[in-house]
Amino acid sequence: MTPKSLSVIAATAALALAATACGSAETGSDDTDAGVDGLTPVNVGVLPITAVAPIYLGVEQGIFEDHGIDLTIETGGGGATTVPRVVSGELDFAFGNVVSLMIAREQGLPLTMVANGMTTTGEADTDYSAIVVPEGSDIESAADLEGATVAIDNLRNIGDTSVRNSVRVAGGDPADIEFIELAFPDMPAALSNGQVDAAWVVEPFLTVALAQGATPVASNFAELHPELSIATYFTSDDLIASDPDTVDAFTEAMNESLQYATDNPDQTEDILTTYTEINPEIIPDLRWPLFPTEIDRDALQTVADLMVQDGIVDSQPDLDTLIR
Structure with missing residues (x-):
């Protein structure tokens, strides 16, 4: 690959995804009050990275509609911005790394993990x-x-x-x-x-x-950890209490989307061009995480132990209340 092509790839990936992160890219209906065709309007916040490809794939394949959900995806910042928006009810669900969610829970914020997001491959040469x-x-x-x-x-x-x-x-x-x-x-x-x-x-x-x-x-x-769940989809305890059916439907749709992404890697690669402007030349070289439907509790316990050891939290996070 020539130096010129490298610079084009780097500039394209950085500028396009930086712009996406600063703005707001939406997938789904603009009608968030009444829903469409009897579907329940739901919005979710994600990061503009490869790891959220399954949720976009789930929308494209009609998986969320099949579960009664009219999904709107908002692309923006990480947990620092999405956690308060979920707590306030501005977002119904969001994608966040497990450490940030453990910290939030220890601080008394009513958040619960409801679906896996991505998991390490466990292999140094292939992990994303x-x-x-x-x-x-x-x-x-x-x-x-x-x-x-x-x-x-x-x-x-x-x-x-x-x-x-x-x-x-x-x-x-x-x-x-x-x-x-x-x-x-x-x-x-x-x-x-x-x-x-x-x-x-x-x-x-x-x-x-x-x-x-x-x-x-x-x-x-x-x-x-070779089976580390790195990030998950989470929601507020208020939504779980007030509308458990929608939470169940989102979890089921998300799990089905994760499985579809696992079973259809070519489509998972192709979906990147629909929510980012990555130069297609770079896509075949990308490393991908795994998309299992289960959140590995043992792996999260390892993370929790490290957080206590490093003084990030004062006490062991309660995984029984953090994972639904």
Whole structure:
């Protein structure tokens, strides 16, 4: 691949998805008051990343309609913005990483996980997440990240928790890392220009960074747990209490969409072009997470233990109340 094509791919992925993250892309009906053809209007907030492909696929295949739901998808920020919107009822459901949801629950926010979002492949060479360093870096392993500046998308979430674990497992001191918040689309450039020593990157930006010469030094999710549920779809306890039938219908539709994505990988790749403007050249090179329908409780317990160890939470999260 030529330097020109690499720059086109990087620019296309970064600019298009950054624009998507700042704006609002919707799928579904604009009529959120009355529904369509007797369907229940439901809105869900997601991130503009490959991992949410199953929900878009579920809309395209009519799965949510089959379960009586007229789904509107809103693309925007991560848990920092979606958690309060779900709590307030502005969003019915949202996609969020498991650490942020455990923190929210410990803070007394009435949130519950209702469907899996994505799971690590458990394999360093195939997982959709990695800690990478720029070409020519002296950092050769996660242990060398001790004292380094590492980019993550948000503090106190699955990123810094899993990076610390990789450093600890490799024999380094995870307390001596400077984490800097950067949006995923900005990370490949931050690596190239020396703004950070390393970055935790997910797809499609992992492929962009690797194409620009970045080197993976750790597979942070796979090293944390081979069956780690990284993110889930969640809702408010108020909605569960007031409209359990809609919550059940969403969960069933989401599980069916996850299974459909698993069974139809080509269609899962193709759906990316409908909610992002990623250059199609990059799609065959992307690494994908797995989309099982079950949330692995043992894996989440491992994460919870690390959160207590790192002082992110004061006490063990109650997974029995967090997972429906």
